[in-house]
Amino acid sequence: MAEVQEWDVVVIGGGPGGSMAARDAARAGLEVLLIEKRQEIGSPVRCGEGIARVWLDEVGIPPNLRWIAHEVNGARIVAPNGQFVDLTEAMAGNETGFVVHRDIFDRTLAEDAVRAGTKTLMKCSATGVIKNGSGAVVGIRARHWGEELELRAPVIISADGYESQVGRWAGIDTKLSPRDINTCLQYELVGIDIDPDFNEFHIGSMAPGGYLWIFNKSDDSANVGIGVNLSLVKNRADVKMYLDRFIERHPKLAKGQNVETVAGAVSVCMPIECTTMDGLMLVGDAARMIDPITGGGVANACQAGMVAGRVAKQAHDAGDFSKGFFKAYEDGWRAVIEDQMFRNYIAKEKLISMTDDTINKIIDALQGYQIERITTMDILRMVQDRYPEVMEELQDLL
Amino acid sequence: MRCGACVGTCPVNAMTLEETHVTVSPDCISCLLCLRTCPVGALDDVEVE
Numbered sequence: 001m002a003e004v005q006e007w008d009v010v011v012i013g014g015g016p017g018g019s020m021a022a023r024d025a026a027r028a029g030l031e032v033l034l035i036e037k038r039q040e041i042g043s044p045v046r047c048g049e050g051i052a053r054v055w056l057d058e059v060g061i062p063p064n065l066r067w068i069a070h071e072v073n074g075a076r077i078v079a080p081n082g083q084f085v086d087l088t089e090a091m092a093g094n095e096t097g098f099v100v101h102r103d104i105f106d107r108t109l110a111e112d113a114v115r116a117g118t119k120t121l122m123k124c125s126a127t128g129v130i131k132n133g134s135g136a137v138v139g140i141r142a143r144h145w146g147e148e149l150e151l152r153a154p155v156i157i158s159a160d161g162y163e164s165q166v167g168r169w170a171g172i173d174t175k176l177s178p179r180d181i182n183t184c185l186q187y188e189l190v191g192i193d194i195d196p197d198f199n200e201f202h203i204g205s206m207a208p209g210g211y212l213w214i215f216n217k218s219d220d221s222a223n224v225g226i227g228v229n230l231s232l233v234k235n236r237a238d239v240k241m242y243l244d245r246f247i248e249r250h251p252k253l254a255k256g257q258n259v260e261t262v263a264g265a266v267s268v269c270m271p272i273e274c275t276t277m278d279g280l281m282l283v284g285d286a287a288r289m290i291d292p293i294t295g296g297g298v299a300n301a302c303q304a305g306m307v308a309g310r311v312a313k314q315a316h317d318a319g320d321f322s323k324g325f326f327k328a329y330e331d332g333w334r335a336v337i338e339d340q341m342f343r344n345y346i347a348k349e350k351l352i353s354m355t356d357d358t359i360n361k362i363i364d365a366l367q368g369y370q371i372e373r374i375t376t377m378d379i380l381r382m383v384q385d386r387y388p389e390v391m392e393e394l395q396d397l398l
Numbered sequence: 399m400r401c402g403a404c405v406g407t408c409p410v411n412a413m414t415l416e417e418t419h420v421t422v423s424p425d426c427i428s429c430l431l432c433l434r435t436c437p438v439g440a441l442d443d444v445e446v447e
Contacts, residue, residue: 044399044400044401046402094409161402162402162403162406162419163402163403163405163406163415164406165405165411168411175409176406176407178431178434181407181435183434183435183436183437184403184437185437185438202402205431228430230407230434233435234434235433235434235441236433236434236436237436237437237438237439238434239437239438240437240438240439252399261399261438262399262401263399263401263403263436263437263438264399264401264402264437265401265402265403265407265435265437266405339414343434
C-alpha cells in the first residue's frame with residue numbers, strides 16, 4: 001500500500017525551473033514538495049554552462065562566485081572560413097555573461113527554494129499521474145528508495161526536463177520531430193589556448209544544423225561542444241565524430257585534456273501549444289522552452305518557473321486549479337519569452353539549410369561596422385549592402 | 399552517458415532511463431531515432447523487453 005502525502009504543490013524536477021517554481025510557491029506561503037529522481041541536484045551536468053548576465057537580475061538571482069567559473073565580455077561568431085565577428089556585451093545583448101558551474105548553480109537555486117520553505121525528496125522518481133473522475137491531475141505516483149508513494153496536490157508543476165514523462169502521462173503532446181531536436185556532446189578541455197574574453201560560436205557544415213561552442217571556464221580551459229540537428233544525423237555517433245574532428249583540426253584545442261564529458265539533447269522548436277491541463281503546469285525543457293538557436297534553456301525555465309510558482313498561489317487563493325485558471329501561467333511565460341523564441345526559431349530553420357558559402361558572406365558583410373547594438377534587421381541591411389544575391393535566401397527573415 | 403536524450407526523443411514514449419541502463423517497452427516501433435540521437439553511439443541495438 002502506497003504512503004499518501006498531501007501537499008499544496010508538488011514540483012517534479014530539481015533543475016532551475018523546478019527550484020524557481022518551488023521557491024516562489026513556498027515564499028507565497030504554500031506547502032511545497034520538490035522531488036528529484038537523482039541522488040543529488042545539478043548532477044550530471046547536461047549543459048554548455050553559458051548564461052547571460054542580463055536575465056539574472058530579472059529573475060532575482062544575484063551573481064555568486066560559488067557558481068561563476070568565468071566572466072566573458074563578448075561572443076565571437078566564427079564562419080566556416082575562419083573569419084569572425086565579435087559581439088561585445090553591449091551589442092550581443094543577452095548572449096554574453098558568465099560560464100558557470102551548473103551543478104553548483106542548480107544546487108544554489110534548490111537551496112534558495114529550501115530556505116523559502118520547500119521540502120525535498122531525493123531519489124524520488126515520478127512513476128505515473130493520478131487523475132480524478134473529471135480527468136484533472138490531482139497528484140502523482142512516485143517511488144522513493146523503493147517505496148511507493150502517492151503525492152497528492154491540487155497543483156502539480158512538472159519541470160522534469162527534456163526526457164519529460166509527466167506531461168505525456170497526463171495526455172499533453174510533447175513529441176518532437178527529428179528537425180526539432182539537436183543532439184549534443186561536450187568535453188571540458190584543460191590546457192588549451194583560447195581568448196578568455198570571448199565565448200566562441202562556430203557555425204557551418206562542421207556542425208550541421210547547429211553550432212560548435214567554446215565556452216571558457218578559465219584562462220586555459222573551456223567547454224568545447226557541439227549540437228547537430230537530428231534530421232541531419234545519418235549514422236550512429238556522428239555527433240562525436242563531428243566534435244572530435246573539429247578539435248583535431250584546431251591545434252590550440254587538440255593539445256587539451258578532457259576532464260568531463262557531457263551529452264544530451266535539446267529541443268529546437270517552438271514551445272508546445274499548451275503547457276497546462278487541469279491541475280498541471282509544465283515548465284522549462286519539459287514544455288520545450290529551449291531557445292531554438294542557442295539551445296539555452298536555463299533562463300526560460302527560471303522565468304517560467306517563477307510564473308508557475310506565483311500562479312500556484314493565485315490558484316490556491318481562488319480555489320480554482322483548472323486549465324482555464326492556469327491560462328494566467330500560459331499568458332505569463334509567453335509574454336516573457338515567446339517573441340524571442342519565435343524569432344530564433346525562424347533563424348534556426350534558415351540555419352539548417354544554409355550553405356557554408358552563405359554563412360561566410362554573412363559574417364564578411366558584418367566586418368568593419370561599428371554599431372551599438374546588433375539586431376536581425378541590422379544584419380540583413382549589412383548583407384544587402386555587400387552581398388545582395390544572398391538576400392534571396394534570407395527574404396522571409398524580413 | 400545516461401543523459402536521457404533517447405528517452406526524450408522516442409516518439410512513442412517506449413524508453414525509460416533506469417539507474418544503470420535504458421529499457422525499451424513493447425510499444426517500441428523500431429524507428430531507430432534513439433540510435434541516431436545518442437551523441438556517443440551507446441545504443442548498439444534496441445532490444446525490446
